[in-house]
Amino acid sequence: MTVKFTKMHGLGNDFVVIDAVTQRVRMSPELARQLADRHFGVGCDQVLVVEPPHSPETDFCYRIFNADGSEVEQCGNGARCFARFVRDHGLTMKRRISVETKGGAITLRVEPDGQVTVNMGRPRFEPTALPFQADRARKRYTLELEDGPVSFAAVSMGNPHAVIRVDSVDSAPVARLGPALQAHPAFPKSVNVGFMEVVRRDHIRLRVFERGAGETLACGTGACAAVAAGRQLGWLAERVRVDLPGGRLSIRWQGGRKHPVWMTGPATRVFEGQLEL
Numbered sequence: 001m002t003v004k005f006t007k008m009h010g011l012g013n014d015f016v017v018i019d020a021v022t023q024r025v026r027m028s029p030e031l032a033r034q035l036a037d038r039h040f041g042v043g044c045d046q047v048l049v050v051e052p053p054h055s056p057e058t059d060f061c062y063r064i065f066n067a068d069g070s071e072v073e074q075c076g077n078g079a080r081c082f083a084r085f086v087r088d089h090g091l092t093m094k095r096r097i098s099v100e101t102k103g104g105a106i107t108l109r110v111e112p113d114g115q116v117t118v119n120m121g122r123p124r125f126e127p128t129a130l131p132f133q134a135d136r137a138r139k140r141y142t143l144e145l146e147d148g149p150v151s152f153a154a155v156s157m158g159n160p161h162a163v164i165r166v167d168s169v170d171s172a173p174v175a176r177l178g179p180a181l182q183a184h185p186a187f188p189k190s191v192n193v194g195f196m197e198v199v200r201r202d203h204i205r206l207r208v209f210e211r212g213a214g215e216t217l218a219c220g221t222g223a224c225a226a227v228a229a230g231r232q233l234g235w236l237a238e239r240v241r242v243d244l245p246g247g248r249l250s251i252r253w254q255g256g257r258k259h260p261v262w263m264t265g266p267a268t269r270v271f272e273g274q275l276e277l
């Protein structure tokens with residue numbers, strides 16, 4: 001069976017995007033792994049599958065599979081690429097699109113300049129962001145790892161994040177600490193590990209070792225989690241420029257439990273292709 005796909009990226013965080021609205025596609029963890037393989041498949045950090053909505057309030061459903069085949073709750077860069085994909089493929093003419101994900105419904109706005117603004121929902125700092133029980137009031141946790149204690153903020157953007165403040169992202173031990181935290185019993189579902197350098201109150205640099213994909217060139221939910229954590233800890237302003245290895249995102253969070261995190265950034269189409277499944 002021939003299935004069309006589009007290769008896209010959000011600041012270098014790359015995706016294979018498949019229209020399962022007009023095509024009959026049954027995604028599986030095994031197929032996602034095959035598609036994501038950079039030698040035997042197309043190659044990507046995540047596979048995104050666009051499906052019809054389950055509820056009348058939303059326009060679409062979109063499913064997210066990491067390169068390791070795990071299906072996850074949310075993907076910020078993927079959401080922007082999803083919005084561009086459904087318009088480019090004539091699945092909608094809307095500029096304001098609502099979509100269901102495993103982590104909840106989000107709304108997207110395609111700007112006249114082609115950038116996409118996403119309401120990523122409210123950040124959650126409760127221990128639900130951490131499977132182990134912890135003091136709700138605590139804004140940072142410390143775990144004893146082999147190399148010593150590591151302090152981090154725990155934030156859920158629908159998917160789990162641990163945000164570590166570092167002096168410099170260039171020298172941050174991303175390849176060592178990322179996997180160590182992900183393997184820790186405190187995170188039985190693993191975790192996305194962000195390394196945040198605060199340049200100014202309105203500017204951070206960030207690297208993210210992602211769950212199910214390793215270090216990526218950008219992570220949208222990671223940028224939202226880092227800004228929410230930094231603001232919660234009093235280090236950041238409401239509007240923050242986030243510089244990731246693959247480029248820049250604009251993140252805004254007013255703070256407080258009621259307000260969502262807003263993310264604005266690009267969505268790029270690389271090529272169209274087709275698969276024999």
Ligand SMILES: N[C@H](CCC[C@H](N)C(=O)O)C(=O)O
Nearest residue numbers: 075076077159211219220221
């Ligand atoms: N690796 C993430 C999913 C992709 C998130 C990232 N690509 C983004 O842009 O938010 C997880 O397992 O929760």
